[in-house]
Amino acid sequence: MQHTDQIQALSEFLLEYATTLMGAGVHTNRAVRNISRIASAYGYSADMTIFQRNITMSLICKDDETLRRTSVRKLKPLAFNLNLIQQLSELSWLPVDNNVSIAEMEQAFRSMVRTKRFSRWTDLLLVSVGNAAFCRLFNGDLWAMLTVFAATMLGFLAKQQLTRLKYNPLGVIILSAFTASMAAACAVLFQIGSTPQIALAASVLFLVPGVQMINSIMDLMHGHILMGISRGIHSIMMIACIAIGLSATMLIVGVNSL
Structure with missing residues (x-):
């Protein structure tokens, strides 16, 4: 017993x-x-x-x-x-x-x-700063970085709120990408700075499932084929949702290329 x-x-x-x-x-x-x-x-x-x-x-x-x-x-x-x-x-x-x-x-x-994570407001600030840094890596100027910072805050805030309301996860990504990119599109519409297209492209990078893609590759390398494929397909679906949200903004604003 x-x-x-x-x-x-x-x-x-x-x-x-x-x-x-x-x-x-x-x-x-x-x-x-x-x-x-x-x-x-x-x-x-x-x-x-x-x-x-x-x-x-x-x-x-x-x-x-x-x-x-x-x-x-x-x-x-x-x-x-x-x-x-x-x-x-x-x-x-x-x-x-x-x-x-x-x-x-x-x-x-x-x-x-039970150990407490960072507060949602700390996450919001750090993600926004990190995404603005990504913008700089792609040669965005100061105005582009500020635009990405503000756009990321709006997009990530939308993601937090929609997740708390238990919306479909893929739908959350589409709406978050649309929110962030639409905010960044203001730089394109009003020609703020010298690199507004970079700001628009970088505004949705915080949604890219980097950890998911890395885990997918590692699972495949270690022989966990089904889990690796499952994670890989889910990553592709998430990237497609980001593209849908960004494309919707580009169609509305009339941006033909980034």
Whole structure:
């Protein structure tokens, strides 16, 4: 009975751990390594299949292979959080180095998950500054950078609000791209600065799914073909939505090229 309770508790914890880790934006191979490390520390082997929306995990006792448990859990649609990924990866070494109980692992996990992120206003400011810096990398002048800063603030604010209202994620990207690019189009209409086209093109760069594309390539390289293809297709769809929002602005404003 003790082993049955242990495998059930470990299975529930690992599923919660895995869905949180994947939702935070980690690539699949790292999640598999971390989960397998924790399971092995408690005397179990973990076999799992991870898809875009759910994870199937089987735990098998190394001493008694008849003792096993298979569970399925939906993945959490969380925001990318590099700090949480690092903390959860460090947590996977805790039972290996210190021989802690599953209850202690859960307590440490809850503490990490409850750690507050930056406020939405801090995110808004930092994303706007970062996108203005991208504009400068493409040789945008000071006026173009200021335009991109303001356009990004409006576009990202629209993204935050629409996400909170639980709009379709792809529709959110289209509307956010349209909002940001339409704001930046003012520089083209009124010929503000010497590089208004660069400002218009750079205004939607904050929506590009860079992490998603990197994870897609890494999944393919490590043999997680289905997950890599799924992430790749989703990245392409997101880029297409950005193009739709930007194209709508260009048609309205009458800009033929960037």
